[in-house]
Amino acid sequence: MRATRAVPALICAMLLAVACDGPPDPANKDMAAPGGTVEPGRAPAPEPQMAEALAEHDHEETGGRLEAHEHGRATLAAAVDGNELTFSFEAPLASLVGFEHAPETDAQTEALNTLKDVFVVPGSMVAVNPSAGCLPLMTTSGTHFGGGHGALEVEHVYTCESADRIDSIEFLLMDRYPQLESIDAIFLSGTRQSAGELRPGSPALKVR
Numbered sequence: 257m258r259a260t261r262a263v264p265a266l267i268c269a270m271l272l273a274v275a276c277d278g279p280p281d282p283a284n285k286d287m288a289a290p291g292g293t294v295e296p297g298r299a300p301a302p303e304p305q306m307a308e309a310l311a312e313h314d315h316e317e318t319g320g321r322l323e324a325h326e327h328g329r330a331t332l333a334a335a336v337d338g339n340e341l342t343f344s345f346e347a348p349l350a351s352l353v354g355f356e357h358a359p360e361t362d363a364q365t366e367a368l369n370t371l372k373d374v375f376v377v378p379g380s381m382v383a384v385n386p387s388a389g390c391l392p393l394m395t396t397s398g399t400h401f402g403g404g405h406g407a408l409e410v411e412h413v414y415t416c417e418s419a420d421r422i423d424s425i426e427f428l429l430m431d432r433y434p435q436l437e438s439i440d441a442i443f444l445s446g447t448r449q450s451a452g453e454l455r456p457g458s459p460a461l462k463v464r
Contacts, residue, residue, distance in 0.1 A: 327351055328437040332382075332454070334425055334461075336445035341390055341414040341422070343382055345375070349399065349406035351436045356406035372397050374429065375410045382412065383426045389417030419445070426460040 330347030350356045352371055359365040375381050378392030397410045416422070425443060430436055439454040441461045450463050 328435060330436055330439045332425075332427060332439050332441040332461075334382075334441075334443045336416075336419045336422070336443075339416050339419055340393075341384070341416050341419060343410075343412040343414075343425075345381060345408075345410045345412075347408050347436060347439075349408055352408060352433050354435070356401075356404065358401050358406070368399060371408065372399070374432070375408065378412060378414075381410065381427065381429060383428055384414070384416075384422055385424045388419060388421040388423075390414040390419075390422070391416075420447075423463050424460050425463065427454050428459070430454070430456045430459050 327348050327350050330345065330351065333344045335342050335344075348356060349368075349371075353364070353367045355364060359368055376395050376397050378395055384390045391414060392412065393415050394413045395411065397408070400407050400409065422443075422445075425441070427439055427441070430439075434456075437455070439459075441452055441454050443450040443461060443463050448464060450461060452461050454461060
């Protein structure tokens with residue numbers, strides 16, 4: 257099973273506080289093509305081909321029940337499959353833009369669009385230690401609404417020259433979103449696993 261399909265199940269197994277559903281249809285998500293080299297603290301500018309590949313579609317669910325979540329917290333899962341590294345991030349919209357319903361004003365629509373623009377750029381959300389040689393391959397993102405709740409879901413896929421050298425994963429956006437107080441983070445590969453809580457003062461997960 258490839259990492260892109262395995263990550264939601266891994267989140268369910270490792271983070272029991274979060275009830276997970278299957279990944280939404282990628283055709284209904286925002287998508288970005290490869291960007292530049294990923295370095296800690298630096299977000300490479302989108303390449304022209306990435307900008308052309310951005311899809312202007314959101315996956316929105318206005319009925320039913322959205323998976324349970326806690327304001328101020330988010331989940332980040334990283335899974336390695338061969339030379340492919342996949343990040344899956346999910347957070348309540350209230351922790352990022354201050355509201356959870358579908359946008360009702362121009363200002364709220366702009367806030368959501370800005371949020372997705374920030375998270376969709378490869379290297380803007382997470383950084384991997386450079387010695388692993390990881391480069392962004394694909395990004396998908398979507399906003400979901402249901403049962404009075406809203407969430408942002410983002411998936412970043414990287415290809416790595418030396419995935420076995422991954423020793424640190426840093427979340428780069430906690431200072432930008434102060435309402436996001438903590439992130440439950442996990443790393444899984446065929447030989448290693450790590451878990452920890454990321455906070456503004458310690459936004460990096462050490463991979464053992």
